[in-house]
Amino acid sequence: MQASLNGATKNPAEQLGLNIRLARVKAGYSQETLSELSGMSMTYIGIVERGLKNITILNCQKLAEALNTSICELLDGVFEPKAKSTRQCVQEEADK
Numbered sequence: 001m002q003a004s005l006n007g008a009t010k011n012p013a014e015q016l017g018l019n020i021r022l023a024r025v026k027a028g029y030s031q032e033t034l035s036e037l038s039g040m041s042m043t044y045i046g047i048v049e050r051g052l053k054n055i056t057i058l059n060c061q062k063l064a065e066a067l068n069t070s071i072c073e074l075l076d077g078v079f080e081p082k083a084k085s086t087r088q089c090v091q092e093e094a095d096k
Helices: 012-027 031-038 042-049 057-066 071-075 086-095
Strands: none
Touching: 012 042, 012 071, 031 042, 031 057, 042 057, 057 071
16 A cells, blocks of 8 residues: 655655555545544544644554554555565564
8 A cells, every 4th residue: 555745755644644545545435434434533534644643553443444454554654665564564473
């Protein structure tokens, strides 16, 4: 799911917001629908998608569940875009 804004993301909150937006669009949901499914306000979702607010891990999980995806997918590329993806790290741990 990793994509970036203008080729480079300035901070982790922006990348996470972009990943959430991409997952929402892929699911065919509006912000209103995601709001209803997650129990979060549309305003909050918009702010998170724009990378203007740090999101708690609990809210990230709620969004992942509402989007029928995993936190790993939402966090893909957030902290170390040039390193292994979160999915690869999780898979390696599961294979041990």
